[in-house]
Amino acid sequence: MVQGPAAVAAPGRGRGRAVTALLLTPTSLWYLLLLLVPLAILIVFSFGERSPVGGYHPGLTLENYLRLPTRQAAFVNTLVLAVASTALCALLGYPLAYYLATRAGSRRTLLLILIALPFLTSFLIRTYAWFTILGANGIPAILGALGVSPRPVLLNTHFAILIGIVYNYLPLMVFPLYVSLERLDKRLLEASKDLGAGRWATFRQVTLPLSAPGLISGALLVFIPMMGEYIIPNMLGGGKVFFVGNALVDLFLQSRNWPFGSAAAIGLIMVVLITVSIYLFLTSRGRVQREVSQL
Amino acid sequence: MAGQSQERTGQTDVEFRSVTKRFGAVVAVDDVDLRIRAGSFYSLLGPSGCGKTTSLRMIAGFEDPTAGEIFIGGEPVLGVPPYRRQVNTVFQHYALFPHMDVGRNVGYGLRQRRVPREEQERRVQEALDLVRLSAYGRRRVWELSGGQQQRVALARALINHPTVLLLDEPLGALDLKLRKEMQLELKALQHQVGITFVYVTHDQEEAITMSDRIAVMRDGRIQQEGTPTELYDEPANRFVASFLGQSNFFEGELLEDGELAGVRTARGLILWGRRPGSREPLAAGSRATVAIRPERISLAGDPPADAAVDRETATLPGRVLQGTYLGDQSEYQIETDALGPLMVRSINSEGLPAAHFGAGAAVRVAWRARSSLVLGI
Ligand SMILES: Nc1ncnc2c1ncn2[C@@H]1O[C@H](COP(=O)(O)OP(=O)(O)OP(=O)(O)O)[C@@H](O)[C@H]1O
Numbered sequence: 001m002v003q004g005p006a007a008v009a010a011p012g013r014g015r016g017r018a019v020t021a022l023l024l025t026p027t028s029l030w031y032l033l034l035l036l037v038p039l040a041i042l043i044v045f046s047f048g049e050r051s052p053v054g055g056y057h058p059g060l061t062l063e064n065y066l067r068l069p070t071r072q073a074a075f076v077n078t079l080v081l082a083v084a085s086t087a088l089c090a091l092l093g094y095p096l097a098y099y100l101a102t103r104a105g106s107r108r109t110l111l112l113i114l115i116a117l118p119f120l121t122s123f124l125i126r127t128y129a130w131f132t133i134l135g136a137n138g139i140p141a142i143l144g145a146l147g148v149s150p151r152p153v154l155l156n157t158h159f160a161i162l163i164g165i166v167y168n169y170l171p172l173m174v175f176p177l178y179v180s181l182e183r184l185d186k187r188l189l190e191a192s193k194d195l196g197a198g199r200w201a202t203f204r205q206v207t208l209p210l211s212a213p214g215l216i217s218g219a220l221l222v223f224i225p226m227m228g229e230y231i232i233p234n235m236l237g238g239g240k241v242f243f244v245g246n247a248l249v250d251l252f253l254q255s256r257n258w259p260f261g262s263a264a265a266i267g268l269i270m271v272v273l274i275t276v277s278i279y280l281f282l283t284s285r286g287r288v289q290r291e292v293s294q295l
Numbered sequence: 296m297a298g299q300s301q302e303r304t305g306q307t308d309v310e311f312r313s314v315t316k317r318f319g320a321v322v323a324v325d326d327v328d329l330r331i332r333a334g335s336f337y338s339l340l341g342p343s344g345c346g347k348t349t350s351l352r353m354i355a356g357f358e359d360p361t362a363g364e365i366f367i368g369g370e371p372v373l374g375v376p377p378y379r380r381q382v383n384t385v386f387q388h389y390a391l392f393p394h395m396d397v398g399r400n401v402g403y404g405l406r407q408r409r410v411p412r413e414e415q416e417r418r419v420q421e422a423l424d425l426v427r428l429s430a431y432g433r434r435r436v437w438e439l440s441g442g443q444q445q446r447v448a449l450a451r452a453l454i455n456h457p458t459v460l461l462l463d464e465p466l467g468a469l470d471l472k473l474r475k476e477m478q479l480e481l482k483a484l485q486h487q488v489g490i491t492f493v494y495v496t497h498d499q500e501e502a503i504t505m506s507d508r509i510a511v512m513r514d515g516r517i518q519q520e521g522t523p524t525e526l527y528d529e530p531a532n533r534f535v536a537s538f539l540g541q542s543n544f545f546e547g548e549l550l551e552d553g554e555l556a557g558v559r560t561a562r563g564l565i566l567w568g569r570r571p572g573s574r575e576p577l578a579a580g581s582r583a584t585v586a587i588r589p590e591r592i593s594l595a596g597d598p599p600a601d602a603a604v605d606r607e608t609a610t611l612p613g614r615v616l617q618g619t620y621l622g623d624q625s626e627y628q629i630e631t632d633a634l635g636p637l638m639v640r641s642i643n644s645e646g647l648p649a650a651h652f653g654a655g656a657a658v659r660v661a662w663r664a665r666s667s668l669v670l671g672i
């Protein structure tokens with residue numbers, strides 16, 4: 001499905017390479033300075049010791065990694081919520097993207113703009129709005145006025161975090177899905193029906209597999225940043241639901257234990273890498289198998 | 296399978312009764328009546344936008360007629376969804392599933408019917424053998440050439456043994472040589488499987504070489520329906536005469552209608568011509584056109600002094616404007632005082648005298664009145 005990039009035109013290959021290198025230099029430098037160097041520092045720190053006044057003291061110990069299980073709850077919370085909200089985003093985003101790509105007609109542009117509109121305000125303000133809506137003076141107050149008692153508590157729950165996360169991340173799922181569904185050749189759907197497949201069979205055998213690239217990139221776009229999410233659990237979870245992101249802030253800024261913080265950060269990166277690799281492995285292998293299985 | 300087709304011959308597989316299809320203000324198909332015999336190779340022929348694809352899509356079930364009724368195998372099919380119709384389609388750009396290999400594409404229809412796996416494998420292989428792609432089951436579809444993709448689409452559509460196979464310009468994307476090959480292959484295949492083929496094309500030559508019957512369409516209406524010979528020799532109107540093959544047309548005023556009709560042309564010459572069997576009646580005094588096929592006109596090197604025209608023959612003096620030697624034949628543009636320019640095609644067969652005339656040569660142009668037709672405008 002994911003095909004290699006089109007071959008680069010052959011003539012003037014030497015000069016072509018030079019141009020390519022030139023164009024890639026700024027990006028490469030950027031990544032080198034802002035990603036690889038900090039990553040290296042993080043790795044070095046994670047094997048060091050906490051100096052008595054906080055911060056980093058050079059050393060070579062596995063101590064920090066051995067202490068990671070004490071933060072197990074944060075890791076589990078993060079992973080569970082990230083997986084759940086990725087799934088929820090996919091479930092909510094797919095019908096929306098499908099509608100936009102196939103049925104929306106002339107309303108399509110307007111709807112796409114509406115979906116992108118909240119992003120004109122800052123992430124912080126949007127989340128703060130939910131803080132108010134879910135807070136004691138928001139929905140619970142309205143429900144109370146309608147006679148619901150006891151008034152439900154919405155803020156500072158898993159539910160509040162899920163709302164905030166899905167609200168903020170849904171468009172990241174919708175847009176890649178929309179693109180892949182929009183590109184899907186509608187004649188393939190007709191061919192499927194022509195050959196005897198009903199609506200659902202056609203969806204399962206044609207639409208879904210052909211929109212898989214969009215679904216996969218959407219899921220990654222949602223899942224990866226969500227693993228490092230800090231503001232939403234902090235504001236809507238009230239610190240009650242502890243995330244790795246919060247743990248990191250805590251370790252670096254409150255207890256100033258940089259080596260342990262670094263180890264936790266490396267741990268997070270490893271968890272994300274492993275989860276994403278498993279996911280990509282399963283999705284690609286699944287497709288190959290389905291194609292080959294019956295013949 | 297051949298036996299089965301024998302039994303079904305004589306039955307009607309597809310029937311349109313006063314079918315109209317509108318898209319908003321556009322009338323894509325306009326009050327069409329059609330009867331397609333079982334086991335025949337039937338073509339819908341016409342220029343772009345005349346409603347061929349729309350007709351096909353109504354048979355397949357992708358569009359519903361605005362008015363009128365469609366029958367497949369004698370049963371009305373209004374409201375029957377595409378996946379319940381005994382009809383399969385070869386789409387114009389094949390519409391092969393890119394995420395499946397060739398074998399999976401071909402077997403798609405069988406999987407929908409939950410055919411047992413061993414039978415699936417056997418029938419997929421049979422279908423691939425039929426289109427001469429036996430070893431290609433595991434290939435990815437985008438690795439195939441245009442002609443091979445075309446054959447995969449055919450195998451995929453034939454595997455469910457449909458009553459009717461619909462083909463929408465299936466050869467349109469192929470180059471000329473391959474198209475010629477595939478024409479013969481398709482025709483042979485149709486004989487072999489005995490399934491009714493409804494074939495859409497805008498290529499008159501393709502329709503003539505392959506079809507048992509042709510319906511010529513224009514602006515959503517059927518202009519004429521018949522065998523290729525009927526359409527070529529007895530076109531019902533000027534549109535059909537110009538769409539199938541080439542013709543010289545001379546417009547004028549109809550003197551009298553009948554089996555043989557006379558027309559006073561623009562320069563005053565009266566031409567006689569046969570009226571086609573399926574003629575639309577014309578009133579004396581109305582506008583009409585005389586159509587003469589370029590190959591029905593003979594050329595000779597002895598120009599007469601004057602034009603002589605009667606109910607038997609027409610003989611005119613003329614001058615060659617341009618002669619194009621095409622090997623097996625020559626094509627000439629001739630200027631005549633009596634009628635204006637006309638096109639003549641002559642076969643360069645051995646028996647004829649060294650027949651090629653150069654530009655400027657004075658010639659005798661002649662044809663039999665019965666070789667020309669008088670048609671409505
Ligand atoms: N879905 C549609 N909506 C609106 N108009 C349509 C639709 N489908 C077809 N038409 C119109 O109906 C007419 C007939 O179209 P159709 O596709 O049947 O032509 P065609 O004979 O197949 O032409 P071509 O040889 O170019 O494929 C055209 O004027 C076309 O614009």
Ligand SMILES: [Mg+2]
Pocket residue numbers: 347348349
């Ligand atoms: Mg068409």
